[in-house]
Amino acid sequence: MDVARRAGVSKSLVSLVMRGVGNVSEEKRRRVLDVAARLGYRPNAAARSLVRRRTGLLGVLLSDLHNPFFAEVIDGIQAEAAAQGYRTILGTGDREERSEARALETMLELRTEGLILASPVLPMRTIAAAGAELPTVLVARRSSLADVDSVTNDDVAGAGLAVEHLASLGHRRVAHVDGGRGAGALERRRGYVRAMERRGLGALVRVAPGSYTEDGGRDGTAALLARGPRPTAIFAANDLAAIGVLSALADRGLRVPEDVSVVGYDNTALAAVRQVNLTTVDQPRPEIGRRAVSLLVERLHGRRRTTRHVLVAPTLVVRGTTAPPRRRARGRSRTAASDGRAARRNGPPQV
Amino acid sequence: MDVARRAGVSKSLVSLVMRGVGNVSEEKRRRVLDVAARLGYRPNAAARSLVRRRTGLLGVLLSDLHNPFFAEVIDGIQAEAAAQGYRTILGTGDREERSEARALETMLELRTEGLILASPVLPMRTIAAAGAELPTVLVARRSSLADVDSVTNDDVAGAGLAVEHLASLGHRRVAHVDGGRGAGALERRRGYVRAMERRGLGALVRVAPGSYTEDGGRDGTAALLARGPRPTAIFAANDLAAIGVLSALADRGLRVPEDVSVVGYDNTALAAVRQVNLTTVDQPRPEIGRRAVSLLVERLHGRRRTTRHVLVAPTLVVRGTTAPPRRRARGRSRTAASDGRAARRNGPPQV
DNA sequence: CGGAAAATGTGGAACGTTCCACTTCCGGCG
DNA sequence: CGCCGGAAGTGGAACGTTCCACATTTTCCG
Numbered sequence: 001m002d003v004a005r006r007a008g009v010s011k012s013l014v015s016l017v018m019r020g021v022g023n024v025s026e027e028k029r030r031r032v033l034d035v036a037a038r039l040g041y042r043p044n045a046a047a048r049s050l051v052r053r054r055t056g057l058l059g060v061l062l063s064d065l066h067n068p069f070f071a072e073v074i075d076g077i078q079a080e081a082a083a084q085g086y087r088t089i090l091g092t093g094d095r096e097e098r099s100e101a102r103a104l105e106t107m108l109e110l111r112t113e114g115l116i117l118a119s120p121v122l123p124m125r126t127i128a129a130a131g132a133e134l135p136t137v138l139v140a141r142r143s144s145l146a147d148v149d150s151v152t153n154d155d156v157a158g159a160g161l162a163v164e165h166l167a168s169l170g171h172r173r174v175a176h177v178d179g180g181r182g183a184g185a186l187e188r189r190r191g192y193v194r195a196m197e198r199r200g201l202g203a204l205v206r207v208a209p210g211s212y213t214e215d216g217g218r219d220g221t222a223a224l225l226a227r228g229p230r231p232t233a234i235f236a237a238n239d240l241a242a243i244g245v246l247s248a249l250a251d252r253g254l255r256v257p258e259d260v261s262v263v264g265y266d267n268t269a270l271a272a273v274r275q276v277n278l279t280t281v282d283q284p285r286p287e288i289g290r291r292a293v294s295l296l297v298e299r300l301h302g303r304r305r306t307t308r309h310v311l312v313a314p315t316l317v318v319r320g321t322t323a324p325p326r327r328r329a330r331g332r333s334r335t336a337a338s339d340g341r342a343a344r345r346n347g348p349p350q351v
Numbered sequence: 352m353d354v355a356r357r358a359g360v361s362k363s364l365v366s367l368v369m370r371g372v373g374n375v376s377e378e379k380r381r382r383v384l385d386v387a388a389r390l391g392y393r394p395n396a397a398a399r400s401l402v403r404r405r406t407g408l409l410g411v412l413l414s415d416l417h418n419p420f421f422a423e424v425i426d427g428i429q430a431e432a433a434a435q436g437y438r439t440i441l442g443t444g445d446r447e448e449r450s451e452a453r454a455l456e457t458m459l460e461l462r463t464e465g466l467i468l469a470s471p472v473l474p475m476r477t478i479a480a481a482g483a484e485l486p487t488v489l490v491a492r493r494s495s496l497a498d499v500d501s502v503t504n505d506d507v508a509g510a511g512l513a514v515e516h517l518a519s520l521g522h523r524r525v526a527h528v529d530g531g532r533g534a535g536a537l538e539r540r541r542g543y544v545r546a547m548e549r550r551g552l553g554a555l556v557r558v559a560p561g562s563y564t565e566d567g568g569r570d571g572t573a574a575l576l577a578r579g580p581r582p583t584a585i586f587a588a589n590d591l592a593a594i595g596v597l598s599a600l601a602d603r604g605l606r607v608p609e610d611v612s613v614v615g616y617d618n619t620a621l622a623a624v625r626q627v628n629l630t631t632v633d634q635p636r637p638e639i640g641r642r643a644v645s646l647l648v649e650r651l652h653g654r655r656r657t658t659r660h661v662l663v664a665p666t667l668v669v670r671g672t673t674a675p676p677r678r679r680a681r682g683r684s685r686t687a688a689s690d691g692r693a694a695r696r697n698g699p700p701q702v
Numbered sequence: 703c704g705g706a707a708a709a710t711g712t713g714g715a716a717c718g719t720t721c722c723a724c725t726t727c728c729g730g731c732g
Numbered sequence: 733c734g735c736c737g738g739a740a741g742t743g744g745a746a747c748g749t750t751c752c753a754c755a756t757t758t759t760c761c762g
Contacts (some may be wrong), residue, residue, distance in 0.1 A: 045460035046397035047748035065422035092443035109396035247625040274598040398718035402748045
């Protein structure tokens with residue numbers, strides 16, 4: 001190799017110097033480093049991985065960069081991966097199966113040692129195939145696959161938190177706009193139903209079909225308000241849907257939280273914005289990322305061969321869209337308009 | 352190699368089959384493909400890149416996954432890269448120089464053939480070094496480096512659109528909450544000043560120091576309202592800052608757009624949310640991504656050796672935070688409270 | 703002072719591909 | 733019939749590292 005020749009040493013020595021291992025005299029070390037810097041030499045990862053038969057790379061496949069949810073998960077992933085001595089590369093497929101498969105293929109050819117699939121749209125058989133090939137963990141999507149670990153937040157518990165919060169504020173007619181076939185939607189729905197039952201409100205369970213989108217929230221709310229007694233609180237399947245719920249309520253002149261309380265899920269940046277100020281359920285995103293890496297590393301170090309599914313605990317973030325229901329506020333829709341700022345203080349929250 | 356042995360052919364033939372080139376009899380092709388599938392064989396990118404001396408990989412370094420701005424830029428990048436026969440891998444450094452450098456190093460060792468740096472926090476010398484090594488394009492950050500191309504939106508023009516819009520609604524006291532040292536902030540400030548002057552409003556120019564954050568917008572607004580005549584419109588350096596502006600205005604009982612109009616920049620998802628409904632300047636994000644790839648490919652194909660800086664044209668997206676100023680609305684702060692929904696229709700917008 | 707052990711350095715095989723030069727086989731053509 | 737050319741397939745060098753076995757020099761210790 002060029003550096004070796006110019007520095008007047010063997011390529012083996014250059015290798016030692018570049019990796020900073022072995023016993024190398026200060027003099028030669030300097031010389032090699034000098035020449036390397038001058039020539040802009042940089043070790044070739046391909047050659048190294050070929051002979052070492054490992055890459056030190058973890059592949060992270062993101063279904064969707066648009067979803068800010070994943071940014072913090074990645075933070076956790078990167079931090080933990082770095083701590084464990086791995087480097088990460090990311091790929092994404094824009095929620096499109098074809099291009100997601102392409103990205104996956106790239107990682108596999110690159111011989112990443114482990115794979116984190118964040119809410120992929122890939123069909124289960126593709127995921128199973130990946131899992132058979134290398135340690136794989138699924139994030140924010142469940143699986144029953146042998147060999148594929150997963151990390152998800154406990155959606156059932158999270159939905160429970162939302163309902164508990166509302167119930168303890170005094171709400172009884174708590175409805176749910178669900179997330180359709182979205183990841184975790186089923187569990188959130190189930191958690192909602194269970195918590196209602198636990199509170200003795202089983203008879204008041206109402207689920208409107210929705211989706212993880214603003215429109216989904218809007219449509220679900222429209223359905224809820226179209227007939228039956230108006231709910232005093234709505235638990236939306238996620239924050240985006242909650243935004244839709246808020247819009248739909250505003251369109252009908254209903255005030256939040258005076259007339260209707262609203263709770264979201266995910267605690268996205270949207271929820272924190274003052275204009276929205278949404279009470280929501282938070283997933284510990286960085287932790288999710290860290291746990292995913294841990295699962296991978298356990299397998300990579302041969303410390304585990306059994307499949308594990310990690311559930312992390314969500315927490316409730318109370319903001320301005322929840323308050324106690326108004327006393328006997330029945331049948332009083334469409335009256336809104338005047339500023340109800342004071343109403344927020346009707347009756348103390350009874351936690 | 353294993354596949355070759357089991358299929359009873361030479362490794363050269365396996366190579367031909369896997370790449371789908373050359374004259375191979377249908378019989379052997381089948382046999383090789385069969386064995387490969389059975390063994391789960393997948394070509395090793397490292398070995399290939401070693402001998403071919405190319406990887407077909409484009410590296411994309413993202414400063415910040417949290418900024419939804421980049422998601423669509425990536426969409427454009429991926430689409431164009433795929434069209435040109437390249438694959439992409441992403442890296443990110445969470446706005447932290449150390450880890451960004453790490454990610455960059457990974458791409459370089461992996462021998463990506465070109466580099467797209469999206470608003471990196473890396474110091475210019477590091478970027479220059481990368482540019483000397485392989486085709487590099489900077490996105491959403493300007494440079495005066497030889498050998499480093501760039502794609503940015505025309506911030507000066509974009510700020511001009513915002514001011515023109517406000518001025519043509521009849522606003523004269525248009526203030527600007529700037530983006531501090533953020534990327535493009537200088538240009539947006541300059542564009543604001545120039546447009547004001549063009550409109551003969553040079554004497555009314557007012558710039559409050561801010562940043563690309565909600566707090567920045569809030570603080571800047573506080574400064575604007577603390578003294579001097581109240582502006583009838585505020586142009587914020589970006590959407591997040593605009594959110595802060597809206598908060599600060601709401602805190603003081605000022606209604607938008609009745610008392611003050613607000614314009615943001617970037618057209619993030621936040622701006623589109625009904626509760627925010629922000630008039631803002633849109634950057635053609637996918638186009639930015641596509642152009643970046645084009646610049647790279649031109650260099651990779653040896654079609655260009657000179658440095659190019661591409662400016663793409665922003666557009667204005669009018670939503671609900673801008674309206675004509677109220678007639679002679681002076682000194683009427685802190686009166687708010689009643690629903691001013693009707694006020695929006697004061698005087699037709701005169702575009 | 704002799705020899706063992708440590709420190710320092712080297713050459714060459716191996717990693718899994720691609721590519722090139724080459725061989726073999728076969729059909730067709732003059 | 734002899735030859736040519738294309739189709740089909742092969743062997744081995746090369747890519748840039750790491751690692752291993754080994755060689756040489758220096759240091760240390762009894």
